[in-house]
Structures are given as C-alpha cells and as structure tokens.
Amino acid sequence: MDNYIKKIKQNSIIPLACYDTYDVKKGLRDVNGKGVLAGLTNISAIHSFDEAGDPMPGILEYRAINIKDISKHLKAENRFGFEEVTYLLLFGELPTKSELAEFKQALVAKRQLPDEFVRDIIMKATSSDIMNSMSRSILSLAAFDDKVNDVTLENVLDQSLSLIANFPLLAIYAYQAYNHIENRESLYIHYPDESLTTAENILRLLRPDKQFTDTEAKVLDLALILHMEHGGGNNSTFTTHVVTSSGTDTYASVVASLSSLKGSKHGGANIKVAKMLDDIKAHVKDPQDETEIFDYLCKILNKQAFDNKGLIYGMGHAIYSVSDPRAEVLKSYVKELAAEKGLQDAYAFYKKIERLAPLAIAQERNIYKGVSANVDFYSGFVYQMLGLPEELYTPLFAIARIVGWSAHRMEEMLNMNKIIRPAYESVLTTKTYIEIEDREQ
Ligand SMILES: CC(=O)SCCNC(=O)CCNC(=O)[C@H](O)C(C)(C)COP(=O)(O)OP(=O)(O)OC[C@H]1O[C@@H](n2cnc3c(N)ncnc32)[C@H](O)[C@@H]1OP(=O)(O)O
Numbered sequence: 001m002d003n004y005i006k007k008i009k010q011n012s013i014i015p016l017a018c019y020d021t022y023d024v025k026k027g028l029r030d031v032n033g034k035g036v037l038a039g040l041t042n043i044s045a046i047h048s049f050d051e052a053g054d055p056m057p058g059i060l061e062y063r064a065i066n067i068k069d070i071s072k073h074l075k076a077e078n079r080f081g082f083e084e085v086t087y088l089l090l091f092g093e094l095p096t097k098s099e100l101a102e103f104k105q106a107l108v109a110k111r112q113l114p115d116e117f118v119r120d121i122i123m124k125a126t127s128s129d130i131m132n133s134m135s136r137s138i139l140s141l142a143a144f145d146d147k148v149n150d151v152t153l154e155n156v157l158d159q160s161l162s163l164i165a166n167f168p169l170l171a172i173y174a175y176q177a178y179n180h181i182e183n184r185e186s187l188y189i190h191y192p193d194e195s196l197t198t199a200e201n202i203l204r205l206l207r208p209d210k211q212f213t214d215t216e217a218k219v220l221d222l223a224l225i226l227h228m229e230h231g232g233g234n235n236s237t238f239t240t241h242v243v244t245s246s247g248t249d250t251y252a253s254v255v256a257s258l259s260s261l262k263g264s265k266h267g268g269a270n271i272k273v274a275k276m277l278d279d280i281k282a283h284v285k286d287p288q289d290e291t292e293i294f295d296y297l298c299k300i301l302n303k304q305a306f307d308n309k310g311l312i313y314g315m316g317h318a319i320y321s322v323s324d325p326r327a328e329v330l331k332s333y334v335k336e337l338a339a340e341k342g343l344q345d346a347y348a349f350y351k352k353i354e355r356l357a358p359l360a361i362a363q364e365r366n367i368y369k370g371v372s373a374n375v376d377f378y379s380g381f382v383y384q385m386l387g388l389p390e391e392l393y394t395p396l397f398a399i400a401r402i403v404g405w406s407a408h409r410m411e412e413m414l415n416m417n418k419i420i421r422p423a424y425e426s427v428l429t430t431k432t433y434i435e436i437e438d439r440e441q
C-alpha cells in the first residue's frame with residue numbers, strides 16, 4: 001500500500017506554481033473569496049464586500065429579502081416560518097394567507113413514507129452516520145416512484161415537495177433505528193401529526209413522550225430557516241447544478257448534494273464544532289485562562305490536537321469575512337436559550353472561542369479577507385440546548401437545505417439546458433508507450 005501511495009503522490013501532485021502559470025483559481029475563488037462567476041440566480045444573494053471591494057458585514061437575502069428581516073418579523077409575530085420561507089424560495093414570492101394554508105396542506109399530504117418503508121429499509125444496516133442512511137433511504141424511495149426519470153418541471157416539483165416533506169422522517173427514523181439497534185435504547189417511531197409544523201414534528205418524532213415547548217420549536221424553526229439557502233456556489237448547491245445539468249433524476253441529484261453537505265468543511269462542520277468544544281474543555285486545565293486556550297487553538301491549527309486536520313471548525317467562510325449574518329442571528333437566540341437553560345457558562349466559553357479563534361488563525365495562516373464565526377459555530381450549541389443528539393446536527397442542516405437545492409435544480413433546468421463541463425489543463429508532456437519487457441524493474 002505504501003508503494004502505491006508513493007506513486008500516487010509522485011504522479012499526482014502538481015507544483016503550486018503551475019496554478020499561477022495557468023491562472024487557475026484554487027477552489028474556483030480568488031484570495032479575497034470572490035468566486036469564478038459560474039451562473040446567475042434569482043434565488044438568493046450574498047453581500048460580503050462593499051463597492052470599493054473592502055470586506056463588510058455579511059448580508060444574506062432570500063429572493064431579495066434580508067434574512068434578518070424575515071427572522072425579525074417571524075419573532076415579532078411569534079409565528080413559525082419554515083413553510084412560508086420554503087414557499088418564498090421555491091416560488092419566488094411571499095405567499096398570501098390562503099396560498100400559505102394551501103401549501104402547508106400540500107406538504108402535509110406528502111409527509112408519508114411508503115407502507116413498511118421504516119421496517120424494510122430504515123431498520124436495516126443502521127449507522128451512526130445518519131447522512132449516509134438518508135442517502136440510502138432516498139435512493140430506495142426512487143424505487144417506489146413510477147416516474148423516477150421524468151424530468152419535466154411538474155414532476156421535479158412534485159418529487160421535490162415529497163422529499164422536503166419527508167426529510168424529517170428519513171433523518172429521525174434513521175436516528176431512532178440506529179439508537180435502538182446500536183445503542184440498545186428503546187425504539188420510538190412516532191407518526192407525524194398533520195396539525196403540526198415541520199419544526200414541531202421534528203421534536204415530536206424525536207422525543208419519547210412527543211412533548212416540546214413552543215419556544216423550543218420556534219428556535220428550531222428559525223435555525224432551519226437560516227440554513228435553507230446560500231446561493232448557487234456553495235459546495236452542495238453547486239453539486240445540484242452540476243448533476244442536474246447532466247439530466248439525472250431528482251433522487252440522484254439530492255443524494256449527490258447530501259453527500260457534499262456532510263463534508264466537515266461544509267455542513268458537517270456543526271458536529272465537529274460540538275466535538276471540538278468538548279475536546280478543548282477536556283484539555284484546557286483552566287477554562288478562564290485565555291493564554292492556555294489560545295495555545296491549544298494554535299495546537300489544533302498545527303495539527304497537534306483534536307482531529308489533527310488543522311481546522312478550527314465553525315470559523316471562516318469561503319466568501320464571508322467580517323461576519324456571517326446567520327451566525328449573528330443564531331447567537332442572539334443562543335444567548336436567550338442559554339439563560340433559560342442555565343447554561344451561561346457554556347455560552348461564555350463559546351464566546352471566548354469565537355473571539356480567540358480568529359486571532360489564532362490570523363497568527364498561523366495567511367489570511368487575506370479575515371475570518372469570523374460561520375453558521376455552523378452556534379448551530380450545534382442550539383441543538384444541544386434543545387436536547388437533540390449530535391448524530392442529527394448535519395441531517396438538520398439537510399432538512400433545511402433541500403429547499404435551496406430544489407429551487408436551484410428547477411432554476412438550472414429552466415435556464416441553462418447545457419451540461420456543465422469546465423476545462424482542466426493537462427500539465428504533462430506526451431510520452432510514448434514502453435513495452436513491458438523494456439520497463440525498469
Ligand atoms: C455552511 C458552511 O459550509 S460554513 C463553513 C463550515 N466549515 C467550517 O467551519 C470548517 C472550518 N473552516 C474552513 O475550513 C474554511 O474557513 C472554509 C473551508 C470554510 C473556507 O476556506 P477558505 O475559502 O480557504 O478560506 P480563506 O481563503 O479565508 O482561508 C485562508 C487560509 O486560512 C485557512 N483557514 C480558514 N479558516 C480556517 C479555519 N477555520 N481553521 C483553520 N484554517 C483556516 C485556510 O485553510 C487558508 O489557508 P491556506 O492559505 O493554507 O490554504
């Protein structure tokens with residue numbers, strides 16, 4: 001094996017200078033985070049640099065409406081918003097009261113898995129990796145769909161609504177099955193309640209006694225809204241565009257995006273944040289000692305601690321620099337929730353890491369645009385305070401982001417109709433084939 005690895009490295013690593021020579025942008029972005037322009041969208045907008053090109057606090061708009069406005073209004077009116085924002089993202093405008101009521105009914109009608117799906121699919125080959133279990137379930141659902149390969153807009157919308165409605169069931173039942181079979185806990189498979197919202201149903205399906213408070217459900221609803229959409233260029237949504245452009249079916253497209261999202265540099269960062277915070281607490285003798293914490297963060301960056309990957313999870317962003325607006329909104333809720341749950345010390349520790357980590361990263365890395373907490377930094381803490389298991393942190397992201405993927409899939413179908421196929425330049429010079437007897441032994 002070592003020999004193979006040596007050969008792979010010898011023959012696959014391209015000198016860094018070549019990227020400059022051919023003007024290839026690593027990660028398809030320049031050092032300031034500006035991405036190579038790959039498409040146009042009406043679904044959302046992200047602003048992180050001002051007109052002069054200087055970093056500014058991040059702004060995120062869903063169909064041109066600032067997410068801070070959306071969350072402010074929902075809070076002021078003490079309403080759930082997941083279904084309403086799903087409507088906004090999919091159809092491009094805010095629903096009237098009657099349109100919203102009709103849409104909620106449509107989702108409720110679709111929130112149903114095929115008979116025996118839980119017993120025959122979800123209960124088999126359980127895993128702590130709920131994202132992979134969900135992928136298996138989605139591809140199994142494809143087998144139940146007579147129109148799986150019909151890529152008309154009508155059918156893709158129908159399939160997307162079914163998946164949006166059923167993602168909570170796929171995630172939570174997969175967790176319950178895993179928890180029963182691998183952790184030897186009791187098995188709870190509750191049916192969703194048609195009168196409840198998506199956020200309420202998630203808590204109902206998860207809790208043995210099906211009970212939750214209104215505050216808990218509203219905080220979860222907000223967290224879902226903040227995770228629903230982030231432009232066409234984020235890794236999982238760009239995946240949606242790429243695979244949709246090949247003409248593949250909705251189930252395959254969603255699984256591809258789900259597989260991207262679970263990566264620890266993307267949606268999978270939220271579970272890593274929770275584990276990293278536990279690791280820091282376990283290794284720092286005095287949680288008040290900022291020098292000790294800073295030194296430990298530097299150890300993480302130097303691959304000498306935690307998962308030895310050199311990353312401080314929940315920090316930094318491909319395009320935001322000064323701030324990620326979603327992290328700011330979540331943080332305001334975290335503060336309230338932590339006070340309610342008596343977890344002010346844990347909150348204070350998060351805030352300390354949030355302040356010290358950018359300093360450590362700036363010391364140990366070349367930073368051009370600045371780093372700050374991203375949406376994944378506080379989301380895990382919110383879920384922890386809601387008593388949600390770590391295994392579900394990234395699936396919760398997926399339950400929300402499938403809405404953005406669906407909107408982008410339809411946008412790609414309607415506008416592009418061209419297979420995505422960028423260029424890769426070969427840096428090799430042509431060689432001649434050598435007969436096997438003539439090769440060096
Ligand atoms: C929903 C989301 O997907 S939000 C992002 C969730 N991901 C994380 O929280 C994982 C931790 N963060 C990261 O890995 C990065 O910040 C990313 C992947 C999100 C963005 O990375 P980049 O686009 O490379 O960011 P940027 O250009 O600002 O980075 C500059 C340098 O700082 C490093 N850096 C940035 N953030 C971090 C971090 N949190 N920890 C360690 N190093 C970091 C980059 O690796 C890069 O180093 P390099 O020049 O040696 O390649």
Ligand SMILES: O=C([O-])CC(=O)C(=O)O
Binds near residue numbers: 231233234235319
């Ligand atoms: O935009 C990105 O690169 C990652 C991100 O924050 C998201 O997908 O929500």
